[in-house]
Amino acid sequence: MEKKTECEIVQDLLFSYVDDVLNTESKKLVEKHLTECQKCQEKLIEIQNEKNQQEQNQKTQIDYLKKIRRKNKIKSFLWAILILGILFASWYLYKFSIIYKITRKVEEQFVGENFYIEEISNCEDDSLFYNKTWYKDGKFKVVSYRQKEEEIMQMPTRYGNMRENPRELYFVYENLKEVRKEIFIDEGKKEDVISANSTFLSNARKEEFGKYYMLMKLGEPFYVKISTDHKNIGRLYYVFDFGESKKWVDMNTGLPIMSFGATSSTEYYGTTKIPKSHFESISEYHYEFETVTDEDVQMPSFEGYKFTEYDQQEELNRLLEQYPNPNK
Numbered sequence: 001m002e003k004k005t006e007c008e009i010v011q012d013l014l015f016s017y018v019d020d021v022l023n024t025e026s027k028k029l030v031e032k033h034l035t036e037c038q039k040c041q042e043k044l045i046e047i048q049n050e051k052n053q054q055e056q057n058q059k060t061q062i063d064y065l066k067k068i069r070r071k072n073k074i075k076s077f078l079w080a081i082l083i084l085g086i087l088f089a090s091w092y093l094y095k096f097s098i099i100y101k102i103t104r105k106v107e108e109q110f111v112g113e114n115f116y117i118e119e120i121s122n123c124e125d126d127s128l129f130y131n132k133t134w135y136k137d138g139k140f141k142v143v144s145y146r147q148k149e150e151e152i153m154q155m156p157t158r159y160g161n162m163r164e165n166p167r168e169l170y171f172v173y174e175n176l177k178e179v180r181k182e183i184f185i186d187e188g189k190k191e192d193v194i195s196a197n198s199t200f201l202s203n204a205r206k207e208e209f210g211k212y213y214m215l216m217k218l219g220e221p222f223y224v225k226i227s228t229d230h231k232n233i234g235r236l237y238y239v240f241d242f243g244e245s246k247k248w249v250d251m252n253t254g255l256p257i258m259s260f261g262a263t264s265s266t267e268y269y270g271t272t273k274i275p276k277s278h279f280e281s282i283s284e285y286h287y288e289f290e291t292v293t294d295e296d297v298q299m300p301s302f303e304g305y306k307f308t309e310y311d312q313q314e315e316l317n318r319l320l321e322q323y324p325n326p327n328k
């Protein structure tokens with residue numbers, strides 16, 4: 001009877017014993033009893049096992065929660081990357097699609113073999129710069145001059161035929177009564193005439209640029225800002241902001257309407273790269289299609305003109321003789 005009571009007491013204390021929270025005296029009592037009682041020993045093992053099981057369960061649960069938390073972190077990170085990626089792709093594709101669309105429209109405008117391009121720039125130094133191009137069936141004429149007050153600075157009028165090979169280009173200095181003829185060994189393209197008149201239209205030169213063109217096209221959306229406006233002309237146009245220059249581009253035709261801050265002319269000191277004059281300008285563009293006549297592109301007779309010839313191949317040969325290729 002007495003022993004049974006001790007068993008009950010010890011068994012009550014066993015939980016605290018396992019948790020190691022008994023005072024020294026009780027602990028001694030329990031340990032002494034355990035050495036003598038098989039039943040209580042079994043009970044102790046049972047309690048210990050239960051406790052271990054419980055701890056194991058708890059640990060598993062904590063591990064599980066940690067795992068979920070880690071998974072959630074990775075998930076949020078991937079979502080953030082995905083969302084940023086989508087935002088970036090939409091930003092890029094939006095601009096790329098506009099540039100692509102505009103380029104296609106420019107090409108559509110110039111499918112024919114008859115067009116007139118006019119660029120008039122109002123320069124910072126109060127001069128006006130004119131650049132006019134007539135093109136019909138391969139033949140072209142380009143007239144450029146700068147006008148300041150009464151003074152007109154005439155640049156040579158250029159005549160040529162893009163369909164000839166070799167291609168002959170005539171620079172006519174009307175005031176000097178001189179003609180300089182240059183021979184190009186390759187056949188030219190209509191696009192060269194277009195792009196020579198406006199850097200923006202050079203978008204139409206994709207065959208010419210090949211891979212470089214593609215890189216240029218792919219890179220452009222990164223640095224150009226594109227918006228729309230309808231100021232002053234009463235219809236919507238795109239505003240292409242290149243930082244140092246801005247261009248208004250007609251939405252329907254893809255052709256430039258105005259450009260701002262473009263450099264109309266840069267001269268250099270001697271053969272250096274030090275600019276002598278640099279003009280900011282506001283340029284206006286005009287286009288006409290199917291209005292150019294044969295007379296517009298007809299070369300004059302050059303009677304009484306001094307004639308000089310410049311052969312690209314001859315000049316190349318001369319330079320090669322003068323500066324032999326060091327790699328050979």
Ligand SMILES: [Zn+2]
Binds near residue numbers: 007010033037040
């Ligand atoms: Zn016992």
